[in-house]
Amino acid sequence: MPAAIFVVSYLLGSVVMGILYSRARGDDIRSRDLPGGSGTFRQYGRQAAVMVSVLDILKGVVATLLARWLAQGLAPEWTWLAVLGVVLGHCYPVFFRFKGGGGIAPFVGALLPVAPLTILGTIGLALALVPVYKATLQKALKLNAIPFVTAVSLPVGWWLSTRFGGSWEFLAGSAVMLVRAVHLLVRPEGDGAGKA
Known part of the structure; x- marks a missing residue:
């Protein structure tokens, strides 16, 4: 059962919506940018970015809910395998030569059913940090916002997970x-990969 949860979640994660959207337009976003919400926004605009982000979040939600269903309440601790699988699949998708996105949207989606306070607190901090970082440190550090904000907000998210639940799930997804x-x-990867 644990192997099935991981494999199904990984395959689900490997369906990267930004790549599918760009290919439907006769393009491959990965030649210029990452296929997540921010890359899709830069390449195709707000509507496309919202659609891609929502679908990538939903696949995370489906992965953890499916893990709970497969375990039928016998082993709720196996949801960490679903988080690991769906985020790993999104970052290194088997269907797209292992070149995917950063994993944020499926990570958020996977934690929503498991530890909503943990993930919402982490997102809140990350959203507050992005404009501050861009206005103050980005020019000096020459590092794009997403890795910096991830490096700062994930330890806080881990602390939140020890208070509000989802520790193993948070650890699995954040490690990937x-x-x-x-x-x-x-x-x-891609000329625009460092622009976020």
Whole structure:
């Protein structure tokens, strides 16, 4: 059962909506940017970004709800495997040569049913940090906002998870996102990958 939860979640995560949207337009966003919400916004505008983000969040929600259904209440702790799988699939999708997004939207979606206070608190902090960072430190550090905000907000999110639940789920998803952020810093994908 745990292997099935991980594999199904990974395959679900590998359906990267930004890539599918760009291909429907006869393009591949990854040649210029990352296929998440912010990259889609930069390349195709607000409406496309909202649609892609909502769909990527929904696949995270589906992954954890499916894990709960597959376990039928016998092992709720297996939801961390669903979070791990869906975020890993989004970042390194088997259907798209293992070149995907940063994992934020499916991570948010996967934690919403499991630990809503934890993920909403983390998102709130991240959203507050982005404009402050861009206005103060970005020019000096020459580091895009997403990895910086991730590095600052994830430890706070971890602390929130110890208070409001979802510790294992938070740890699983954030570990994949941190690996992906480091990977993107070392080897950026697409000309616009560092613009966020």
